[in-house]
Amino acid sequence: MTTIRMQDLRKSFGTFDVIKGVDLEIEPGEFMVFVGPSGCGKSTLLRLVAGLEDITSGTLAFDEKIVNSLTPSQRGIAMVFQSYALYPHMTVYDNMAFGLKLAKGSADDVKRRVHKAAEMLQITDYLDRLPKQLSGGQRQRVAIGRAIVRDPKVFLFDEPLSNLDAALRVATRLEIAKLHAKMHETTMIYVTHDQVEAMTLADRICVLRDGNVEQVGTPLELYEKPQSIFVAGFIGSPKMNFLTEEFADAYKTDILGVRPEHLEIKDKDGLWKGKLLLAENLGSETFLYIDIGAKEPLVVRQDGSAHQQPGELLCVAPVNNNIHRFDQSGRPAAN
Ligand code: ATP
Numbered sequence: 001m002t003t004i005r006m007q008d009l010r011k012s013f014g015t016f017d018v019i020k021g022v023d024l025e026i027e028p029g030e031f032m033v034f035v036g037p038s039g040c041g042k043s044t045l046l047r048l049v050a051g052l053e054d055i056t057s058g059t060l061a062f063d064e065k066i067v068n069s070l071t072p073s074q075r076g077i078a079m080v081f082q083s084y085a086l087y088p089h090m091t092v093y094d095n096m097a098f099g100l101k102l103a104k105g106s107a108d109d110v111k112r113r114v115h116k117a118a119e120m121l122q123i124t125d126y127l128d129r130l131p132k133q134l135s136g137g138q139r140q141r142v143a144i145g146r147a148i149v150r151d152p153k154v155f156l157f158d159e160p161l162s163n164l165d166a167a168l169r170v171a172t173r174l175e176i177a178k179l180h181a182k183m184h185e186t187t188m189i190y191v192t193h194d195q196v197e198a199m200t201l202a203d204r205i206c207v208l209r210d211g212n213v214e215q216v217g218t219p220l221e222l223y224e225k226p227q228s229i230f231v232a233g234f235i236g237s238p239k240m241n242f243l244t245e246e247f248a249d250a251y252k253t254d255i256l257g258v259r260p261e262h263l264e265i266k267d268k269d270g271l272w273k274g275k276l277l278l279a280e281n282l283g284s285e286t287f288l289y290i291d292i293g294a295k296e297p298l299v300v301r302q303d304g305s306a307h308q309q310p311g312e313l314l315c316v317a318p319v320n321n322n323i324h325r326f327d328q329s330g331r332p333a334a335n
Pocket of ligand 1: 013016018036037038039040041042043044045193
């Protein structure tokens with residue numbers, strides 16, 4: 001069981017500071033997800049942990065041991081990338097056994113480990129196939145299997161599902177969740193920009209912004225108690241509505257935040273009134289875009305399909321006063 005500790009961790013490429021002093025502790029067996037906008041430094045931070053990039057300054061420790069200058073293999077990590085990078089001329093079995101054979105494992109041990117990992121990932125039937133005879137999702141499971149066989153202390157994932165189509169993403173996401181449950185002693189870090197992956201897989205999420213940690217917390221903490229407008233707008237889809245001026249004034253705050261799922265259409269006596277601009281009908285739910293006279297249309301989530309027509313006048317109100325108040329600086333407003 002490995003604790004990962006980052007203290008004032010920094011990374012610059014030339015004069016370009018990418019990671020600007022990260023302090024973060026990842027607990028033994030924890031599944032930590034890094035999220036943040038494109039270019040915020042998620043992959044770079046992961047690569048610093050992996051040992052694929054040199055640390056400019058600060059310390060990275062696994063348990064009590066500082067690992068700044070250790071190579072990836074000395075750190076006992078395994079990493080799964082977006083591109084599966086399997087050897088095309090080798091069977092699934094040989095792909096998975098390759099690293100173990102290099103490490104001079106005994107033939108019996110190699111066989112046992114490969115079969116155990118293959119069972120865990122349900123790819124036993126494909127061990128004799130070549131990668132080109134597999135679907136994208138099966139290939140990614142082989143790439144994960146290749147990492148598992150080495151029994152890593154720390155498991156790193158860099159957007160492993162982003163090359164898969166929607167259905168395979170869901171299926172493989174479930175596989176990763178099951179894997180985490182089985183490998184509960186392995187500390188895992190997972191980089192993604194996919195909301196659902198972050199919310200469903202993480203024990204805790206670390207939101208990065210421009211090379212700094214913006215907030216760390218469980219998925220629910222980030223959703224319910226965002227410590228900034230940035231996090232409030234980043235966690236949740238569609239994103240939180242932000243209202244200023246008279247809309248916020250009525251709540252005695254600078255900026256009012258309300259999630260689309262915390263708004264409802266009222267027959268009358270709604271707090272806000274406006275014309276329906278567009279209804280995005282997804283079958284199980286509908287997103288209504290309403291012009292209430294704010295800077296942007298108000299987005300309201302509704303169960304099921306919409307019966308309202310564009311142009312219709314609608315009344316809207318927050319459900320159970322489920323709102324967030326922020327001050328000018330973007331932090332939660334003091335009550
Ligand atoms: P994305 O979600 O788009 O993958 P990210 O948050 O993972 O983004 P990084 O890949 O960590 O972002 O990159 C962070 C910043 O560092 C970017 O501006 C990128 O251009 C820069 N960067 C990354 N690697 C290098 C490098 N080897 N040399 C110079 N700049 C780099």
